[in-house]
Amino acid sequence: MPGIITTSSPQPVAGTTLPPLGVGLTWQGGLMPFIAREGHRLDYLEAVPDMLWLDRGPQRRPRYRDHREALAAFAPLAQRVPVVAHSIGLSIGSAHRFDRAHVEQMRAWTTRHACPWHSDHLSFHLAQGQHGEMNAGFTLPLPWDESTLDLLVPRIAMVRQHIPLPFLLETNVYYMRMEQNDYHEPEFLNQLCARSGCGLVLDLHNVYCNARNHRFDPFAFMAALDLRHVGEIHLAGGMELDGFYLDAHRGTPPKEVWRLLDWVLPRATNLGGITFELFKDWIDELPEKNLIGVLERMRDSWQRLRRNAA
Amino acid sequence: MSLVVFQSQAALMATDADFQRSVRRHGEAALATGLDKRERWRLLRLANDPGTRMTRTMYRGFRLSKLHATVPLLCRVLGPRLTSCALHYFAACSPFTFYFADEGVAFCDHLIATPPARPCPRLLQDVARYERAVLLLGMRAADGKRSAETVHFAHDPAAVLAWVLGRQRAPPPCPTTMRAIWSDDGIVWAAVRSR
Numbered sequence: 001m002p003g004i005i006t007t008s009s010p011q012p013v014a015g016t017t018l019p020p021l022g023v024g025l026t027w028q029g030g031l032m033p034f035i036a037r038e039g040h041r042l043d044y045l046e047a048v049p050d051m052l053w054l055d056r057g058p059q060r061r062p063r064y065r066d067h068r069e070a071l072a073a074f075a076p077l078a079q080r081v082p083v084v085a086h087s088i089g090l091s092i093g094s095a096h097r098f099d100r101a102h103v104e105q106m107r108a109w110t111t112r113h114a115c116p117w118h119s120d121h122l123s124f125h126l127a128q129g130q131h132g133e134m135n136a137g138f139t140l141p142l143p144w145d146e147s148t149l150d151l152l153v154p155r156i157a158m159v160r161q162h163i164p165l166p167f168l169l170e171t172n173v174y175y176m177r178m179e180q181n182d183y184h185e186p187e188f189l190n191q192l193c194a195r196s197g198c199g200l201v202l203d204l205h206n207v208y209c210n211a212r213n214h215r216f217d218p219f220a221f222m223a224a225l226d227l228r229h230v231g232e233i234h235l236a237g238g239m240e241l242d243g244f245y246l247d248a249h250r251g252t253p254p255k256e257v258w259r260l261l262d263w264v265l266p267r268a269t270n271l272g273g274i275t276f277e278l279f280k281d282w283i284d285e286l287p288e289k290n291l292i293g294v295l296e297r298m299r300d301s302w303q304r305l306r307r308n309a310a
Numbered sequence: 311m312s313l314v315v316f317q318s319q320a321a322l323m324a325t326d327a328d329f330q331r332s333v334r335r336h337g338e339a340a341l342a343t344g345l346d347k348r349e350r351w352r353l354l355r356l357a358n359d360p361g362t363r364m365t366r367t368m369y370r371g372f373r374l375s376k377l378h379a380t381v382p383l384l385c386r387v388l389g390p391r392l393t394s395c396a397l398h399y400f401a402a403c404s405p406f407t408f409y410f411a412d413e414g415v416a417f418c419d420h421l422i423a424t425p426p427a428r429p430c431p432r433l434l435q436d437v438a439r440y441e442r443a444v445l446l447l448g449m450r451a452a453d454g455k456r457s458a459e460t461v462h463f464a465h466d467p468a469a470v471l472a473w474v475l476g477r478q479r480a481p482p483p484c485p486t487t488m489r490a491i492w493s494d495d496g497i498v499w500a501a502v503r504s505r
Contacts, residue, residue: 050408054409054452054453055408055409056453065452065453065454067452068452068454069452088408089408093317094317095313095314095316095317096314096317096318124317124321127317127318127320127321127322128314128317128318129318129321129322129404129406130404131404132404132406133406134318134321134322134325134404134405134406135405135406135407135408136321136324136325136369136405137369137372137373137405137407137408138324138365138368138369138372140317140320140321140324140365143352147313148313151313174361175361175362175364175365175368176320176323176324176356176359176361176362176364176365177355177356177359177361178320178352178356179351179352179355180348180351180352213361241364241367242363242364242367243360244360244361244364246364246368281375
């Protein structure tokens, strides 16, 4: 990134008045034994609802069905712990279509589980292909342009109108770069939130990955971002592959991510929670004491924030 | 609507190495029409961006993980040939689904239609037919439906499974039709007739 232009939004933060929940963990079936034993360490669970239903495709009626096996494991927990919905299916940045049925499904799901807020990803994975729609299965980056804002703002308005909850979009990790943008990323995010009323899931591991892979200063990025829009923070670990550092959700967060958290927390005045993400393939290799250590560190940070806020 | 075209081309670049190579070699001539100047420039940059290759690695890894999870017998039989076979499949079949079972069925369909030359294409086709039926029945069961699937094998499927598990040498052809039924105890296979 060639440089950061600092901006601050004069707009009120409309979409990010969140209840302060605390410390959360992404739900995975493989984490059930841990959650059963150590659930007292968690204030909420973050679920990817798309893993708990089956989307049978736009042509099918009904299009969505519960994934009964996964839901049977998840539902009892959801009755005891607040659930935050973090969807991966909306593809809000896809130019060729907007999936209103997905929004409707999210409305039903967030109502059913009494979610205090919900979120998705600031990216696209659906695109028009030569023989129908492509689903890249991976969050592809959007240009930080006026045309992207023109696409997103009315869609976010529609989501917020249909689902009467704060709606957050996650800052994306990207390996391929869109260049010649109208904005630098933090400016773009500020504009998006100010114009649309959405908030942000600030994924600090994504920021760290991007900064490391594309050689920019993550603290300068943070300084340029209006942190009042941040409703939730994601933490994760990663791994190196072929000269890149990947957002693999593997292991514990690197120390630089903890430093970013310490810097951001006092400035993120509308924060609802800090979530640790761990991909299912890496659950077994992370010693339980290390996972507990991550949650305790998050708890310390959260309590310090609350004390300062009081 | 040039953003629609741009996203199609960017997604293609991320998933299709041949397309990326073609853009690198032929420049704008390899791109679709309907793009504005800045979009063409971005795509040319993406064609030379090492991050595009890494994105494709992630994309392929996700699809490959779906195959490992859904068609374990085919993965076992293919062994070290799985990767090249999967890449051939990815090139022939654009990514179309988030879901694991759909990907597994599509891979089976691909192998049934165009089996690799080794090992034993006819036996591989039978393994694909078997796993395809299991996946379809499972998908319908998840949908709340008990169903049946009739499968025409080129060999005795019990002998094929023994071959997969390394307990028996490749069996001779023996056309066999089986009917698989989803039940409370799992999938029950019954012979319909021998051809």
